[in-house]
Amino acid sequence: MSKHTSMALRRPSRLSPDRLRVVVPILALLAMLVATGFLQPRVMSYFGFTLLLRYSLPLLFATMAQLCILVVGDIDLGIGPFVSLVNCIVASWLADQPWLCGIALVGAIFAYAAMGAFIQYRRLPSIVVTLGFSFIWLGAALLVRPTPGGTVPDWLIAATGFRTPLVPMPALLAIVVAFIAHHLIMRTAYGTVLRGIGSNAAAVERAGWSLLVGRALLYGAAGFCGVLAGLTLSGLNTTGDPWVGAQYTLLSIAGAIIGGAEFSGGIVSPIGAVFGAMIMLLSSSLLSFLNISTDWQLSLQGGLLTLVLALRTLSVWVGK
Amino acid sequence: MNEPLTIFPNTPAAQPPPAIVDMIGVSKHFGAVKALNDATLSIAQGRMISILGHNGAGKSTLIRILAGLMKPSSGQVSVPVRSRDSEPFGPRQARAVGIRCVFQELSLCDGLTVYENTKIIHPKLRGIGWQNKSRSLIRAALDDIFPGHDIDANQLVGRLSIGRRQMVEIARAFTVTDAPIRLVILDEPTSSLDVTAADQLMKFTRLIRDRGMSCLFISHRLREVLEYTDDIVVMQDGRIVDNLPMSSAVSESILVEKMGSVENKIPDAADTVASDKKRGDRVVDIVANGASKSLHATKGEVIGLAGLAGQGQRELLLQVLAASRRTMPGHKVIGRASYVAGDRQGEGVFPLWTVADNLSIGALLRVSRAGVINLSRERALVARWCADLSIRTPRAKHPIRALSGGNQQKVLIARALADDPDIVLFDDPMRGVDFNTKAELYGLVRRMANAGCTFLWYTTEIAELSNCDRVYVLRSGMVTDEITRDALTEERVISASFDRA
16 A cells, blocks of 8 residues: 555546546547448458558658757748759669668758758757758758659669568558657657757756757658658659658648647657557548548548648547 | 855854845945945844835845845855855855855746746756656745645646746745755745735744844834844845844834835825815726626826735726727726736836937827927836836836836836826836835826826735825635725735635
């Protein structure tokens, strides 16, 4: 009757707003899966899922990149063109000049980290800097590959299409990514400091932490996730295209926000973001199954996003 | 050099206790402004030193230098336990030699839990199990300082009330991982605490002195200073003007005198007994509800709202504000009300705007014609209020954040008054405001009240109630007592504040 009972008593018995942050996207995804399965029963198989989730990997990594930036309360408007750039680098050089490709990709990650350091050093708004850099990424992508084309080595294509036993690889990878990101951002001591920067940078600086290192590190991590997104997208598309990544900017923001992140305050939920990415991916398939013309799909996706955000506001309201 | 890191508190009486920090001739300039001028101060072990002075006297600069957040322009800060004086003295180094700070403006991260905030100041809390270590550290500190508190270490700080946040911030400064604590700087620690928690904290400072720690204490509550301090350092315009040991000869009036000329002394009850004003129309009328008594205010009255912090005074003010705009059952409010926030960083100032913008937003209709702001009228309005409240700003277009806290608060009050309201709602706006500013503002309230403006004034300082014509005491959201000016005593307010059932 000592510590354990008191601890158990202290735990909120009902759903707290912070827990709903994760619960809402999970429920939304489940509802979408049920609806998809109802409309198109054939999807509910190993093969069906593999097809359905085929393009989830680039979006998953792009969302994780966005999440890294959201941790410090910034926003990245350049992740889409960055994914394009990686795609062009991979399609142009990986097959013939793997060394050059490796150096270019590592350089790209460092460029991202440098962008974060620049934002911190000059105390600039991230939205301006990342928007500016998005044109740099796009310009670089067009320099590397002015027109769509190029080849992607077979091993990369095979890797992105790899079939794991029982559970399709994209689903398995999503779980692994969710676990790793949750551990790094939410559970480690330094991850806590990084979230603190997003919440109250002055307080963290006062405690003796370097904001420069923190921001550079997170932007570097975002660049790393962006490279992974570009690599998987290359494997799926088997070709390079300087415009291919454009949609990922907004999709990644939407995925992270649906998954429980806030635009400011260092409040993020890596597990929720994984679900958010899946929701963004499935919503277009679901609308296709409903025979809704592609003209309407974008606005309906937007409507869905608004609905989920409204549910979250409701959950905060209920929690009070 | 390896000097011993632990100093035992039981030094022989003949020997003076070793100094923890020596500041010798320290100055700090910001451009032409000397924020700190040739300050020499030695902080001995096991002492509680109070720094007194009005805003702008250099208190904040002094503690920022001690905390390693600011480098002095000249002079020397030496910390005897440091092994190398050559390396720069930053926040990490200050922590390593055992200097901890509790700042006036809260330095917790809202988006993190209580235990995660504890981690932020402890680089050594890491690796497997850091969360449990952090939880037990902060729980132990909270239990030590504030026995009977109800703060959950897993709670998000953003969901705690301002008083509880302050408690977390204080307790966090007393958690120890690697470096032992030698000096704790407490900058207005009790300003957001209720009476019980403030008392617990002040008693705790006695306890830690016996353990050999020192305290640097800044408070605007003279009673706390007089009751608990060993040495009093008085500052004025960036200089240390006096350093006197506590004795029975030191009294509030002596301290107030030393701090500089207080033109309008905090009025005694007798000074301001309202003349026989016409007590006609009731402008605020809230009917009794259950155990809660009724509350009313007439034109030109100054009504105090007292009680422990966070007992529904703020909610009451917001209800009156809402009732002034639309009808609410049980609330009758006649006239326009404007609200002055107490949490000025959170809900008061527009931090990126200028002084003028922050002020004129309250009266935009008055300075605009056909929906367009008339710039010369706006300028005139701002100039008038800056002069009226003697807001000390270099120019009207100065960024508000460059002003001292007291002056920012004046801007907020000017914003509320500029619209010529019938009712002004004060949500403890004098928190952390220096004496002189307070005295000026008290005078202003009295003048406005005489001109027919009604004030509903929530305050956490009992002394401030002497400015009110009538006082209501709140407890758990209910009005528990109504006290007229003549019957107002500290005992009566306290007894109505506490639940004695």
